[in-house]
Amino acid sequence: MGTRDCGHEISMSTPSPGEAGDTGDWRTARPTLRADLCLAVRQNDLACQLCWVYCPDVCVARGIPPTMDLRYCKGCGICAEVCPVDALRMVPEGSPSEGEP
Amino acid sequence: MSDALTVVMTGNEAAATAARLARVQVIAAYPITPQSPVVETLSKWVEDGELEAEMVRVESEHSALTVCIAAASVGARVFTATSANGLAYMNEQIWWAAGARVPVVMACANRAMAAPWNVLNDQQDSMSVRDAGWIQLYCRDNQEILDTTLQAFRLAESLHLPVLVCYDGFLLSHTVMPVEIPSEAAVDELLPRGRPLQVLDPLDPRNVGPVTLADPRPDPGGVLCHGYMELRALHHRALASALTAIPEVDNAFGRVLGRTFGGLSYGHLLEDAEVVLVAAGSLSLELGAVAESLRGEGIRAGVLGLRAYRPFPRDEVRTALRRRQLCLVFDKAMSYGHEGPICSDVRGALGGVPGAPLVYGAVAGLGGRDVTPGQLADTVRRAVADVRAGVRDRPEEWVNLRL
Numbered sequence: 006m007g008t009r010d011c012g013h014e015i016s017m018s019t020p021s022p023g024e025a026g027d028t029g030d031w032r033t034a035r036p037t038l039r040a041d042l043c044l045a046v047r048q049n050d051l052a053c054q055l056c057w058v059y060c061p062d063v064c065v066a067r068g069i070p071p072t073m074d075l076r077y078c079k080g081c082g083i084c085a086e087v088c089p090v091d092a093l094r095m096v097p098e099g100s101p102s103e104g105e106p
Numbered sequence: 107m108s109d110a111l112t113v114v115m116t117g118n119e120a121a122a123t124a125a126r127l128a129r130v131q132v133i134a135a136y137p138i139t140p141q142s143p144v145v146e147t148l149s150k151w152v153e154d155g156e157l158e159a160e161m162v163r164v165e166s167e168h169s170a171l172t173v174c175i176a177a178a179s180v181g182a183r184v185f186t187a188t189s190a191n192g193l194a195y196m197n198e199q200i201w202w203a204a205g206a207r208v209p210v211v212m213a214c215a216n217r218a219m220a221a222p223w224n225v226l227n228d229q230q231d232s233m234s235v236r237d238a239g240w241i242q243l244y245c246r247d248n249q250e251i252l253d254t255t256l257q258a259f260r261l262a263e264s265l266h267l268p269v270l271v272c273y274d275g276f277l278l279s280h281t282v283m284p285v286e287i288p289s290e291a292a293v294d295e296l297l298p299r300g301r302p303l304q305v306l307d308p309l310d311p312r313n314v315g316p317v318t319l320a321d322p323r324p325d326p327g328g329v330l331c332h333g334y335m336e337l338r339a340l341h342h343r344a345l346a347s348a349l350t351a352i353p354e355v356d357n358a359f360g361r362v363l364g365r366t367f368g369g370l371s372y373g374h375l376l377e378d379a380e381v382v383l384v385a386a387g388s389l390s391l392e393l394g395a396v397a398e399s400l401r402g403e404g405i406r407a408g409v410l411g412l413r414a415y416r417p418f419p420r421d422e423v424r425t426a427l428r429r430r431q432l433c434l435v436f437d438k439a440m441s442y443g444h445e446g447p448i449c450s451d452v453r454g455a456l457g458g459v460p461g462a463p464l465v466y467g468a469v470a471g472l473g474g475r476d477v478t479p480g481q482l483a484d485t486v487r488r489a490v491a492d493v494r495a496g497v498r499d500r501p502e503e504w505v506n507l508r509l
Contacts, residue, residue, distance in 0.1 A: 024313070
């Protein structure tokens with residue numbers, strides 16, 4: 006029943022999806038992509054991908070266009086901040102979305 | 107040791123020498139009196155190529171300890187030193203180092219806390235971080251500073267606990283005395299590299315110290331992992347195990363270097379003592395001379411010196427103080443609004459012990475106030491007179507207070 010069998014002496018975890026729970030429900034705004042503006046889509050290539058590079062929670066998957074795992078996205082907005090063409094915008098949760106992430 | 111070398115040096119040089127002999131790999135520190143010569147000395151050795159270590163210059167003590175925590179987390183042997191407000195500025199990271207169980211060794215040249223500003227000695231700085239979960243060792247002289255700092259690396263790396271090596275600012279940090287420097291070969295034998303609990307490695311990534319909430323929670327693989335309280339219990343147990351490890355390491359070093367320091371505590375004239383004077387650090391040596399002189403006038407005094415303050419050597423204190431008439435605890439610090447911290451701990455250790463002595467407190471040497479053997483002897487005489495007059499308890503005496 007106890008925790009002694011986990012073998013840890015310190016607080017430690019292996020990075021993996023969901024290790025801190027479903028953190029997507031912390032979100033107050035969601036990253037929303039306008040695919041027609043996304044450089045990867047426009048060039049039909051794995052171009053840019055800065056949102057994937059910068060996402061601190063590994064919620065962005067590389068792709069044409071990149072996709073987001075909203076189950077874990079906390080809505081920090083870094084992806085929208087680094088997007089060079091303003092294709093990603095943060096939309097408050099509960100408002101109608103401008104496009105699919 | 108035939109190849110040991112005896113050199114006249116300050117306490118700060120003794121601490122720096124120990125770090126060099128331990129072949130520390132990363133040093134980060136910020137200057138503060140009276141500790142500064144420790145890192146100045148190490149810095150010179152690094153610059154001259156005598157010590158192959160990374161000297162990280164930082165803008166604050168908080169960053170100094172942060173660098174040490176980070177370097178220890180990738181498996182480096184690390185060292186830092188500070189005093190007083192520098193130690194206070196580290197406070198957040200002091201707790202982090204302990205909770206993350208990284209083997210940081212830090213020297214603390216004990217100094218009074220501001221305000222008001224004061225650079226001189228007392229022990230308020232280190233006493234104020236006693237609850238963070240570091241091992242705290244107090245030194246009496248410069249040889250003990252060198253040897254204890256070496257021992258600290260072994261304790262830190264075997265128990266996965268940070269260690270604070272405390273010695274009185276100026277009284278030891280800037281006072282020269284002969285110190286035997288062990289050979290590098292002897293130290294290498296005594297300090298094999300320890301294995302950290304977790305080495306950060308990009309090829310096998312881990313989150314160290316992630317959010318750990320109240321209750322145990324299964325990891326994504328379904329293994330039930332500790333909650334916050336389980337980790338704190340493990341930490342507490344590790345400190346308790348230091349009660350065994352500190353004397354063991356002292357003895358292991360003694361077998362190679364030919365000297366030991368008493369493990370957790372040391373006694374002077376204790377055997378038949380009716381009045382036991384308790385202190386930590388250089389004051390305990392001075393109290394030894396005081397006890398000797400008091401015996402000439404019929405007061406059977408002895409000294410119990412604390413080498414380990416955390417973990418607190420409760421059993422040794424109980425054994426040493428049972429069936430005495432009076433225990434007079436000298437603190438160079440206060441828990442303001444209550445009493446001296448060592449005094450509180452001694453009282454706590456003796457609670458419910460049959461044959462426990464009366465415990466009186468005395469506060470001495472705050473902010474570098476001189477404490478002469480004559481004043482200490484007077485304090486003991488007054489305490490003995492109070493015991494004979496049937497006083498069971500009294501407020502602590504402030505030695506040489508001129509209010």
